[in-house]
Amino acid sequence: AQSVTQPDIHITVSEGASLELRCNYSYGATPYLFWYVQSPGQGLQLLLKYFSGDTLVQGIKGFEAEFKRSQSSFNLRKPSVHWSDAAEYFCAVGATGGGNKLTFGTGTQLKVEL
């Protein structure tokens, strides 16, 4: 069965600083990988996704993520964080042929200091 680990429960960065949120997955084949963001009281918004091809994926809002098969990781990055990026970030893995049934990590709460 697939699983996702997000080791950091909370992260605080200063506005303008760079950001990296960690995600490790466990899956036997090539996974579908996703990053979602959840603002308070809102649903999940898709930031970016990966299945194959270039291992560096660009998403919305200036985010990118890099797939590293050897490390089973799919870390999310942003070069310069804005105060509006404060939210909960979820990494998710979907099984090939899994019918869009995603397994989510437990999330990382990002706080941005002005």
Add this chain to the structure above:
Amino acid sequence: GEEVAQTPKHLVRGEGQKAKLYCAPIKGHSYVFWYQQVLKNEFKFLISFQNENVFDETGMPKERFSAKCLPNSPCSLEIQATKLEDSAVYFCASSQGTGSYNSPLHFGNGTRLTVT
């Protein structure tokens, strides 16, 4: 519509009462998914539909939970005889197809169920 619409936003039920949640998927999306978010950050898959047919119900509790997607009606998730541990935010999501990558999930804003 262009968004997944969930109603109500908040629902409060006494223990033992019934709770019914609704979801209107994005127009043209054939797949509907229900997820339960407990303790703010754990998402648990409950059930998915392909049109009005159950596609995957491996996450549905065997008792008290049921769901439907009928033609020309919002999908619904019903909990009979609610328990305190059912308190959670229930998210509905829809997608065009079943392939995770090419048809990613679009989520609604959730229904917060509080069981007292």
